[in-house]
Amino acid sequence: MTRAHPVIIGVGRTKFGEHYEREPEKLIEEAWLKASVSAGLERKDLDAGYLADYFLPITNKIGIEEGFLSELTELHIPMEKTRSFSSALLNACTAIQAGRYDVVLVGGVEKMTDRWDKIRDDLMLLEDPWSYYAGCTPEANHELMLREYVKQHHLSGRELETLNIALAQIAVKNHKNAVQNEHAQYQREITVETVLKERKKAQKPLGLFDYAPVSDGATAIILASPEKAKKRTDAPVCVAASASATDYVTYPAREERTGFIASMIAMRNALKMAGIAQNDIQVAELYDQSTLLEMVSLEDLGFSKRGTAWQSIAESLNQSQRFYRVNGKELYVNTNGGLKADGNPLGATGGAQICEIVQQLNGKAGNRQVKPDADLQYGCASELEGFGTKAYVHILRRGDCR
Amino acid sequence: MSSEPIERRVSYIGDRLRGSKCGICGKEYFRPRDYCGTCGRRSFGKMQDTDFFYKKGELEVCTLVKEPTNKFTRLESYVYGIVSFDNGRVRVPGRLTDQLLQDKEIDVTEFEGREVVPRFRRRYAVEQSDVVPTIALTFTFADEYYPFQEHQIVKPRKECERPGIVGYGAYTSKFRIKDGAIERSVPYVDEDSITAAVEAGKMAIVHSGIDPLMMAKVYVGSESNPYAVKPIASKVAQVLKLGEEDKERGVQTVDAVDTEFACKAATCMFKDASALVYYPSARGHYTMVVGTDNSQAAPRNEPGGELDFFVGYGASAFIFGMNDVIAEMEDWCSCTSDTPDFWRRDLESYPRHGGRFTGEPAYFKHVTKAAEKLMDKMRLQPKDITYFVSHQPNVAFPVKVATQLGFKEEQFMPGLQVARFGNTYSSSSPIGLAAVLDIAKPNDRIVIVSYGSGAGSDAYSLLVTNQILDKKDRQKFTICYQAENKNIEYIDYETYRRLKLGM
Numbered sequence: 001m002t003r004a005h006p007v008i009i010g011v012g013r014t015k016f017g018e019h020y021e022r023e024p025e026k027l028i029e030e031a032w033l034k035a036s037v038s039a040g041l042e043r044k045d046l047d048a049g050y051l052a053d054y055f056l057p058i059t060n061k062i063g064i065e066e067g068f069l070s071e072l073t074e075l076h077i078p079m080e081k082t083r084s085f086s087s088a089l090l091n092a093c094t095a096i097q098a099g100r101y102d103v104v105l106v107g108g109v110e111k112m113t114d115r116w117d118k119i120r121d122d123l124m125l126l127e128d129p130w131s132y133y134a135g136c137t138p139e140a141n142h143e144l145m146l147r148e149y150v151k152q153h154h155l156s157g158r159e160l161e162t163l164n165i166a167l168a169q170i171a172v173k174n175h176k177n178a179v180q181n182e183h184a185q186y187q188r189e190i191t192v193e194t195v196l197k198e199r200k201k202a203q204k205p206l207g208l209f210d211y212a213p214v215s216d217g218a219t220a221i222i223l224a225s226p227e228k229a230k231k232r233t234d235a236p237v238c239v240a241a242s243a244s245a246t247d248y249v250t251y252p253a254r255e256e257r258t259g260f261i262a263s264m265i266a267m268r269n270a271l272k273m274a275g276i277a278q279n280d281i282q283v284a285e286l287y288d289q290s291t292l293l294e295m296v297s298l299e300d301l302g303f304s305k306r307g308t309a310w311q312s313i314a315e316s317l318n319q320s321q322r323f324y325r326v327n328g329k330e331l332y333v334n335t336n337g338g339l340k341a342d343g344n345p346l347g348a349t350g351g352a353q354i355c356e357i358v359q360q361l362n363g364k365a366g367n368r369q370v371k372p373d374a375d376l377q378y379g380c381a382s383e384l385e386g387f388g389t390k391a392y393v394h395i396l397r398r399g400d401c402r
Numbered sequence: 403m404s405s406e407p408i409e410r411r412v413s414y415i416g417d418r419l420r421g422s423k424c425g426i427c428g429k430e431y432f433r434p435r436d437y438c439g440t441c442g443r444r445s446f447g448k449m450q451d452t453d454f455f456y457k458k459g460e461l462e463v464c465t466l467v468k469e470p471t472n473k474f475t476r477l478e479s480y481v482y483g484i485v486s487f488d489n490g491r492v493r494v495p496g497r498l499t500d501q502l503l504q505d506k507e508i509d510v511t512e513f514e515g516r517e518v519v520p521r522f523r524r525r526y527a528v529e530q531s532d533v534v535p536t537i538a539l540t541f542t543f544a545d546e547y548y549p550f551q552e553h554q555i556v557k558p559r560k561e562c563e564r565p566g567i568v569g570y571g572a573y574t575s576k577f578r579i580k581d582g583a584i585e586r587s588v589p590y591v592d593e594d595s596i597t598a599a600v601e602a603g604k605m606a607i608v609h610s611g612i613d614p615l616m617m618a619k620v621y622v623g624s625e626s627n628p629y630a631v632k633p634i635a636s637k638v639a640q641v642l643k644l645g646e647e648d649k650e651r652g653v654q655t656v657d658a659v660d661t662e663f664a665c666k667a668a669t670c671m672f673k674d675a676s677a678l679v680y681y682p683s684a685r686g687h688y689t690m691v692v693g694t695d696n697s698q699a700a701p702r703n704e705p706g707g708e709l710d711f712f713v714g715y716g717a718s719a720f721i722f723g724m725n726d727v728i729a730e731m732e733d734w735c736s737c738t739s740d741t742p743d744f745w746r747r748d749l750e751s752y753p754r755h756g757g758r759f760t761g762e763p764a765y766f767k768h769v770t771k772a773a774e775k776l777m778d779k780m781r782l783q784p785k786d787i788t789y790f791v792s793h794q795p796n797v798a799f800p801v802k803v804a805t806q807l808g809f810k811e812e813q814f815m816p817g818l819q820v821a822r823f824g825n826t827y828s829s830s831s832p833i834g835l836a837a838v839l840d841i842a843k844p845n846d847r848i849v850i851v852s853y854g855s856g857a858g859s860d861a862y863s864l865l866v867t868n869q870i871l872d873k874k875d876r877q878k879f880t881i882c883y884q885a886e887n888k889n890i891e892y893i894d895y896e897t898y899r900r901l902k903l904g905m
Contacts, residue, residue: 121471128495130432133416133525134539135467135474135482135497143465144484147511151463203466203507252484252493253432 003097005238007229008396009222010039011355016217016343017185018113024053024060025072027218028109031351032073035105035220040232047101049079050088052108053347058122059115069107084108085219085350086244086383086392092223093242102225109218110345119214126386128250139204139211141251141387142290146205148257149296153307163310164205168195169317170291171209171340178337180367183352185215185343195291210291212339219351221358226400237358240378241273241395249389258307260388263300267382270393271302274378278302279329281395282372283360283379285353288338297382298324301393303331323370332370335360353381354394361398404532414652416537417641419454419520421492430492451649454494454520455641456553456608458544459485461518462493466503466510473526476591476905479503481510485518485541499523499540500547500576500590502891517544522600522641523592527905534628536637540592547576547889549878553604556611558686558725565676566727566864567720568688569610569873572836573601574716574823574884577891579898581711584797586824588893589696589715591901595626596634598717599694600641602829606690606719607642609877610726617644617721618687619657619678623667623828626696630748633660638692664744665793666854667828668693668718672862675722676731688723695827700752701899709755712796714824715902718832728873729839729848729864735776736860737768744855755855761799764857769793769803772859773851780863784808787863788846791817791834793853795825816841817850822885835864837881842866 012034014027028051036043051069056062066079082088085108092104112119123138131141149155155163172192178184190209198207229236245265248254254261271278284301288294298309303326316324323330336342336356339349357379359365370376380395414420415433422431424438425448432454438445464483467474474480481498498513499521518541525535544550574587575598589598599622607614622635635658639645645656661667668691675689694717699709722731743764746753756764769792777783784790790809794800797820804814817834826833831852838848846866853859893901 118472120469121473124471129412130416130539131495132471133412133535133537134495135470135477135480135526136495137467137469137471137482140465140467140482144463144482147463147465147514151514202468204468205465250495252495257484 004226005240006093006096006223007226007233007236007238008354008358009224009229009233009236010035011221011358012038013183013219013352013355014217015183016215016345016352019216020113024056024062024109024111025068027111027216028069028107028220029072031218031220032105032107035222039222041103041222043073043075045103046073046075046077046105047103048077048095049073049105049107050082050092051079052082052085052088052350053110054083055110055112055122055346059111083347084383084385084392085347085354086381086394087385089223089239089350089354089394090242090244090392093239096223096225102228104223105220106223107218107220108348108351110347111216112214112345113216116214130250131252139206142292143205145257145296146292152258162314165192166310166314166317167210167291167295168192170288170294170313171195173317174288174334174338174340177335177368178341181336181342184337184341185213186337186341206290206292212289212344215343215345217343217345217348219348219355221351221354235362236400237361237396237398238400239394240397241270241393243270243273244390244392245269246390247388249386251387259296259300260384260391262388262391263297263382263384263393266391266393267301270380270395274395274397276378276395279327281378281380282330282374282376283332283335283357283370285336285356285381286333286338287382287384288334288340289344289384291340294334294338298326301382303327330372332372335365335368335370350381350383350392353383354396357381357396361396404528404535406533409533409535413536414640416539417522418643419494419538421452421454422449423452424448425450430488432492432494454487455538457487458517458519458550459487459541461513461516461541462486464498464510464513466508473528476527481513494539496539496541498542499592500542502893502897517550518542519544519548519550521548522597524594524597524905534596536596547887551608551878553608554611555613560726561724562727562730564730565680565722565724566730568612568723568725568727569606569721570719570836570839571602571605571609571877571879572716572718572833572881572884573598573605576887576889577893577901579895580892584712584821584824586714587716587826588898588901589904592905593696593715594628594904595624595694595696595717596628596637598696598715599624599634599638599692602694602717602719603638603642603690603692605877605879606721609873610721611873611876612688612721612723614642614644615646616687617656618684618689619675620644620690620692621659621661621668621671621675622692622694623661623663623671624694625662625664625667625827626698627660633658634694635660644690663858664854664856665827665830666852666858666860668832669850669852669860670736670854672720672722672731672860673734679723685724688721690719690721692717692719693828693832695829696902697825697827698752706752706754709753712825714826716823716826716829716833718829718836720832726869727867728870729866732863732865733776733780734860734862735772735779736858737771737775738858739768741857743857760855764855765793765795765799765853766803768857768859769851769853770807772861773807773849776849776861776863782863784813786847787813787849789817789838789842789848790814791831791838791848791850793831793851794818794820794834795830797821819881833881839870840880840882842870844868844870
């Protein structure tokens with residue numbers, strides 16, 4: 001039996017970047033207040049809360065995040081904690097569809113710069129311990145995946161050069177998009193040369209400008225059952241699909257090492273849930289923890305055939321620098337600047353993706369607003385936990401869902 | 403603080419690279435498992451133990467790490483990648499070790515596809531008070547300094563009348579520092595006396611062809627154990643799976659002990675190790691004596707710094723038994739006196755020594771006494787002895803003592819290895835013995851006299867048997883191979899001090 005789809009009735013977020021003077025509670029407070037204002041509701045209207053964060057216990061010695069959120073909202077409602085924002089959203093959707101709650105706060109927060117000297121070690125908690133013992137770094141698996149990709153698809157010479165430049169162009173495009181995003185961590189443009197220079201300096205296939213930064217920030221959305229949503233908003237965006245999948249935590253032990261099986265499965269299930277095809281999606285927020293992951297995501301989510309995304313990227317970005325042309329249609333990716341330029345406060349990152357898709361679908365993205373060849377109706381956000389150990393895909397649809 | 407239970411479990415699996423193989427479909431796993439994901443419940447009880455300790459793998463893909471996470475910063479830059487075993491049936495993460503990259507321009511993609519062997523090393527840096535973490539997810543290229551060697555268990559053919567050496571191995575690192583005429587072996591930054599002891603023991607097992615489960619006792623002599631309290635021998639026993647293994651409890655049925663007596667900490671146990679295998683109820687069993695040192699010396703401008711011109715790094719291991727003996731132990735003689743010529747007080751980082759007194763009366767008196775007494779006892783003249791090996795803290799002392807005892811150059815030069823590896827302390831005369839065994843022929847007689855400050859000497863007479871020829875081809879990693887290897891890397895003094903200090 002299919003249940004009615006939950007509706008997003010409000011979104012809010014902070015600027016991403018370093019918030020040296022602000023505690024994590026100040027960040028989540030700002031995001032939650034903005035979301036409640038945009039949804040036009042009071043804290044007492046909430047039935048439950050889901051809060052996402054990865055590292056608050058480590059970075060800020062906050063062990064039971066639910067209590068922290070309870071104190072902040074002065075509420076005693078049920079609350080649960082997850083790692084990623086997408087996980088919080090999936091749980092909230094399930095609860096609403098089960099008829100358990102009507103109005104739910106979904107939030108995400110991270111304060112990574114509070115532990116700037118140890119955060120790269122902390123990030124290793126997202127990998128398997130054996131890789132860590134062998135000397136893995138937060139960046140190493142991305143570079144190994146790129147090597148696997150190049151070898152598997154026998155890329156060399158000119159093709160390899162095009163691929164490398166295509167990856168640089170992804171960073172350039174995302175920075176360009178972020179210029180129009182007032183909340184982005186980096187509101188400045190960069191050039192392909194800058195990206196290549198950093199790679200050369202590091203003697204590595206991916207350099208500083210290929211990776212998303214370390215960030216602080218918070219995001220929040222208000223999710224409601226269709227009945228409650230009707231009374232509160234006349235511009236509803238519904239969650240047409242919410243899917244997730246898992247994979248081995250040990251990257252070297254996986255069969256597929258040129259992409260993420262978890263993403264492929266989550267997308268397949270999400271499309272089925274939403275009852276649409278890939279081509280119906282016009283805007284996508286992809287998890288570009290590195291430029292490579294934006295490219296690989298295009299393949300994992302089925303927008304490009306395996307081993308060909310770099311070609312589509314190179315061809316598209318050489319022309320417009322705004323969208324990818326895949327399967328003869330325009331696909332706008334990471335219009336907020338992506339993790340690369342908008343920022344990547346882990347627990348809040350998925351919230352920024354959802355906020356962006358909601359604003360795009362509602363036509364409220366300001367200077368970033370995309371105008372695809374057909375009316376905007378569907379957008380999707382994909383988020384990973386760890387290096388593809390978990391994948392989440394949410395498909396959002398403008399208007400009510402049946 | 404490191405977590406002791408985690409250290410125990412990680413080292414139990416990771417030091418040996420233990421895994422499982424499904425007895426039904428053949429699927430392989432790194433880390434032991436009770437069932438196969440493909441075959442499910444059917445595979446319960448049908449999983450076979452595997453390990454990759456004596457195997458070689460392939461470095462499939464790799465990348466350069468120039469900004470490691472905090473515990474790895476002492477390694478500066480290194481290559482990290484994915485290593486596959488058994489034609490890609492199992493893959494593990496791995497770090498290439500023994501690579502001084504610094505700011506060198508390298509294309510790591512050229513490393514891909516090359517064969518690698520697992521090495522046993524320190525995992526990363528920890529506080530001085532913590533348990534030293536180790537791992538074998540570190541690799542070196544199979545066609546470079548450290549060769550790939552399989553371990554094949556060979557059924558013993560002949561029980562001998564007297565106990566003796568049934569196999570041996572030595573390990574020195576690929577890095578050297580050169581000072582004038584003397585070259586010295588230098589540990590890589592993730593090496594110490596524990597890792598060298600394991601490597602030497604591994605080589606001895608390869609050479610002897612014994613089944614390690616028949617090991618009754620392992621002795622490790624060292625004066626540079628990273629721990630004041632905690633044996634190296636227990637690590638050697640676990641990693642090399644010495645004695646029978648109780649997998650349920652993770653315990654080896656073997657005795658293990660560390661000994662300390664400056665540079666004779668290992669040689670003094672040769673007779674004990676031989677005596678034990680001669681004991682009636684221990685027949686068919688073996689014992690192993692390891693001498694290992696990352697020889698300590700203060701920096702050159704500090705007290706004790708004069709040692710810094712001579713110290714080396716290395717280990718050697720000798721397996722004793724009654725079966726297929728390559729060199730019978732004919733007799734021995736030891737002597738001791740309380741001579742404080744070299745010492746290190748507890749909590750001091752470096753040893754001190756008694757200046758000119760270390761030669762006369764310390765070194766010469768004891769070496770001469772032990773050698774003369776043994777030769778008297780056995781009624782041997784220098785001409786009855788093919789090779790004479792003595793403790794070698796420098797080139798001058800062993801040459802002088804051998805000449806004084808009436809030996810000629812052809813008798814003592816083959817065992818004089820200090821100019822190639824430096825003074826490897828507990829392993830100093832044993833490496834000399836290994837070098838001589840590498841070239842010895844049946845019926846050669848070898849006399850080895852160790853010296854340990856504090857002070858004392860052990861003299862042994864060994865008679866080489868026919869068996870030595872059978873086992874010769876099993877060991878590629880000979881003393882000569884290590885001394886004349888084309889992959890040796892020479893380093894400067896600053897690098898030497900940094901590497902020697904370790905992680």
